[in-house]
Amino acid sequence: MRSEPFSADDSARLIEQVQRALANRTPLFIRGGNSKAFLGRAVDGEAIDTRSHRGIVSYDPTELIMTARAGTSVSEINAVLDAAGQVLPCEPPAFGDAATIGGCVASGLSGPRRPWSGSVRDFVLGCRVITGQGKHLRFGGEVMKNVAGYDASRLLAGSFGCLGLITEVSLKVLPKARLQRSLTLDLAAADVLRELSTWRKAALPVSGACYIDGKLHIRLEGGTGSVNAAVDRIGGVDHDMRFWEQLREHRLPFFDDPRQLWRISLPNNSPIDPMPGNVLIDWAGAQRWLKSDASPDTIRQSAQAAGGHATCFTSSSTTEPFHPLAAPLLRFHKQLKQQLDPNGIFNPGRMYDGL
Template sequence: MLNPVNLDASAALLEQVNQALQNSTPLRIQGGNSKAFLGREVAGEIIDTRPHRGIVTYDPTELVITARAGTPLSELCAALDAQGQMLPCEPPSFGDDATVGGMVAAGLSGPRRPWSGSVRDFVLGTRVITGHGKHLRFGGEVMKNVAGYDLSRLLAGSFGCLGLLTEVSLKVLPKPRQCSSIALEMNIDRALLKLAEWGQQPMPISAASHDGKVLRLRLEGGEGSVAAAHDRLGGEVLAPSYWDDLNQQRLAFFNEGLPLWRLSLPNNIGHLALPGEQLIDWGGAQRWLKSDAGAEAIQTIASEVGGHALCYSHGVSDSPFQPLANPLLRYHRQLKAQLDPQGIFNPGRMYAGI
């Protein structure tokens, strides 16, 4: 199955990168710009991936799809949906213009993340224009080719700082046969305890959030297992659109106001007395926080329990990503120096000087 809009602009992208290398010109990688609010400000010449688009190959029987970086994420998801398949990591788009390359570069995953895996887990292979002016292929299109940790997976969540992603091969999965969502009234402490308990049992939970008063669960799987879990747990039936509204930040909680932070935490962390209003996602592993507290205070709270915090409100902090310990910072710098020695790709997007 091929996408009717299929344009290979890799030669033009490679030429622009090589010109930038000759002139020592920094490049600001841009797709649909739907994630532009994340990270630090980047100064540089825009290099637009959107002309390089289209589904290259898709074999539903092999559960693998390959698409160019500028392909609209909505087109890729529509192609999968027509075959009863999906991206299991449920990446948010934050708008109609999101691209496949931006999805991988940002590495953001939706409510299903703790139960199915992250964007990185489903990247099989990539094509990348490196800071050496080469267009290279890494990984492959089958799971056995990525038994070792390779560059393709490093690119997921790198925010374009390591190279220009031009193509990606992704593992996909069939959609669940049955889906049901329920709402249970309980306080946050009991909700976190119950989620930890259910995590040790064969419960078909694929999403869990808590707003301070109500625990919301999504149950997915076979008809029998979903029905049995629903009967056991009880609760009010919840519209399935809730999870998409949560994922795309359309809930009232996300209305503009105080700065928004995302705290990513280890599993089974109890209730945290955070300085502001919070919404629990990922069964407790992700906490959304609206707060006017300082960046250092919020990031310190996250690091003390083994997690990290990212500011989702542009311009609030000069260090929106959790500051790195010196050994990790050194590795980041060494990796950047190897893949982008002149530092032309999205300089400073994640950390100053990288």
């Protein structure tokens, strides 16, 4: 068992504020470290701050399970895991030292390893949440075998606080790879997807694939023998391993471009066709970062034509940062919101107007 330097259960205060908001019909803006405040629509509501509700509740390295309160910082969790030779497999971006594990789950963002390890949602075993009725409920459990309410806890991942206030989360963690290597290859854009497909069929231990400025960056993770064999097959030259953290945290020079930043989600085999701006290809082609001055409609039409969708990562650059939902899907989202937050007090409008 490991504990953080500071740990406190402040759930009573959070419950009281939610119940007061319900009585007064006051909307609440859920905030932790506020590291992802740029993502989504502005919320006009009273702030409810989770950072005082923090600490690692339990951690069993042998069972690969950690439970932490929502206000616990991601950096502290990573430090505890690192000391035990373990990691959060989906390597969620923090965008600063203030990021909390509650915000990590609520945003549902994953790093470069996501296509090979899974998303944040895939590693959520259970959650405690304050509902729109002011009740403090537990969904899921701390082991994979406990599936009661498992889907409900996974719904909270990527919900941006619109369905309830997460107070605690249990996550599956994994051991670090024995060996990591980062390689760079000079490659034409037309050859990138073909090579990645070949390596995938050969079951090479790839855990990151990014293409920018005519160079394909590859990360390999696994056992010593498998990684070294993959290096021999792929070739290329060694590259600084810090590249992957810089990519995850948007600290590469590409992200310094003052134009709007868009995240384009596509099927991973989508052709590398020209887009209206500068493009960085991540997730072996499934995620493409775009810097562009083109209109939101132009960018979304381009993404939709390729079978994907586009999200704006630049604060206040568009009134609808998330890709508009089809009418049946929006109706389902509204029904879900009505069930879990019938009075609409949690982060109203953060994702979509009227939600």
